[in-house]
Amino acid sequence: MAELSFSGLGKSFDGTPALDAVSATIRSGEFVALLGPSGCGKTTLLRLTAGFERPSAGSISLGGRVMADAHRFVPPEAREIGIVFQSYALWPHMSVAGNVAYPLEVRRLPRAEREARVAEALALTGLSDLAARMPAQLSGGQRQRVALARCLVFEPRAMLLDEPLANLDLALRASMQEVFRMFHRRTGATMVYVTHDQTEALALADRIAVMEGGRIRQFAAPEVLYSQPADCFVAGFVGEGAVVSARPTGEATAQGTTVEVLGQRIAARADSAAPSHVSIRPENVILSDAGPMRGIVTQATYLGGRFRLSIEVAGETLIAMSPRRARPGETLGVEIRDPWAFRDPDSAALMARVLADA
Ligand SMILES: Nc1ncnc2c1ncn2[C@@H]1O[C@H](COP(=O)(O)OP(=O)(O)OP(=O)(O)O)[C@@H](O)[C@H]1O
Numbered sequence: 001m002a003e004l005s006f007s008g009l010g011k012s013f014d015g016t017p018a019l020d021a022v023s024a025t026i027r028s029g030e031f032v033a034l035l036g037p038s039g040c041g042k043t044t045l046l047r048l049t050a051g052f053e054r055p056s057a058g059s060i061s062l063g064g065r066v067m068a069d070a071h072r073f074v075p076p077e078a079r080e081i082g083i084v085f086q087s088y089a090l091w092p093h094m095s096v097a098g099n100v101a102y103p104l105e106v107r108r109l110p111r112a113e114r115e116a117r118v119a120e121a122l123a124l125t126g127l128s129d130l131a132a133r134m135p136a137q138l139s140g141g142q143r144q145r146v147a148l149a150r151c152l153v154f155e156p157r158a159m160l161l162d163e164p165l166a167n168l169d170l171a172l173r174a175s176m177q178e179v180f181r182m183f184h185r186r187t188g189a190t191m192v193y194v195t196h197d198q199t200e201a202l203a204l205a206d207r208i209a210v211m212e213g214g215r216i217r218q219f220a221a222p223e224v225l226y227s228q229p230a231d232c233f234v235a236g237f238v239g240e241g242a243v244v245s246a247r248p249t250g251e252a253t254a255q256g257t258t259v260e261v262l263g264q265r266i267a268a269r270a271d272s273a274a275p276s277h278v279s280i281r282p283e284n285v286i287l288s289d290a291g292p293m294r295g296i297v298t299q300a301t302y303l304g305g306r307f308r309l310s311i312e313v314a315g316e317t318l319i320a321m322s323p324r325r326a327r328p329g330e331t332l333g334v335e336i337r338d339p340w341a342f343r344d345p346d347s348a349a350l351m352a353r354v355l356a357d358a
């Protein structure tokens, strides 16, 4: 397994950038998810890594060796990278065992070793009993496991998975997530997993790169993305809650700073002395008659054991969890406690432009 790194990586199609100055290092054996809306460049990043496309700028290295830059281009078959796509792309005329053995035949491995490795890959993916079946005789989840086995049989240095579960139903997706997790634990493979399902990314990955508009907005552990988002996009895209503009008061506290939010002066966690926004998660919204603000319930949904409330406070909609039912139209006391305050670089740029125009 090997470390995978991108440096200033860019890709344009007909002059339009699909990837823009992507720099990141994925550690050897790490499970990384690429998460982002449709068209943000996830598949493009995988295709460049696999060698199906050439970068327009920057470089890609695997295990300390340059795979692609302005001078060098290692072809896909020499990169030793495994790829699993959303459509399984199995050979229809070959059995399960035949499909899994194929990458080893291409690499001209001796027959005995080939058979041993195929048996091992089938066992690891729970397919030993299905070795003689044809792809048409398999369920979607079984086919996806064959694709996975075919990938791991040649012991790739890194594995790229592009929405491998998108075609499966919910229950199967959950059990396949378990297969991926087990597979990763047992092989220690460096894995890059594309999804636009954030629950999948949060559940599976060591770290998540949140992408938007061809750029990585934040690359961090799931709990860091949730509790300390770097900008408004990440705060709004990952997890529930509200993103509200804030005015710094310049007063530092042990945890961060105080900010003015919705007309209140509030202590916030922060790593910036001049935040522009706060991320208010449901657990930062305390409902109590003693709360300094008044909010009006606009929606109440029972989640089993608790209610999810949308509450309008000073023109913003906050999300809160409540053990008791509340009716739309009801007024509740609200306190915002310990939100995360951050400086959104785009809003800072916007501010600078507004000031320059004025
Ligand atoms: N071969 C191509 N020619 C022209 N434009 C392309 C090509 N491949 C990708 N693009 C464009 O590059 C951008 C990024 O596409 P990409 O497929 O990487 O997005 P994605 O994040 O994988 O989206 P999705 O979640 O929908 O799969 C899009 O605007 C897309 O239209």
Ligand SMILES: [Mg+2]
Binding pocket: 042, 043, 044
């Ligand atoms: Mg894609």
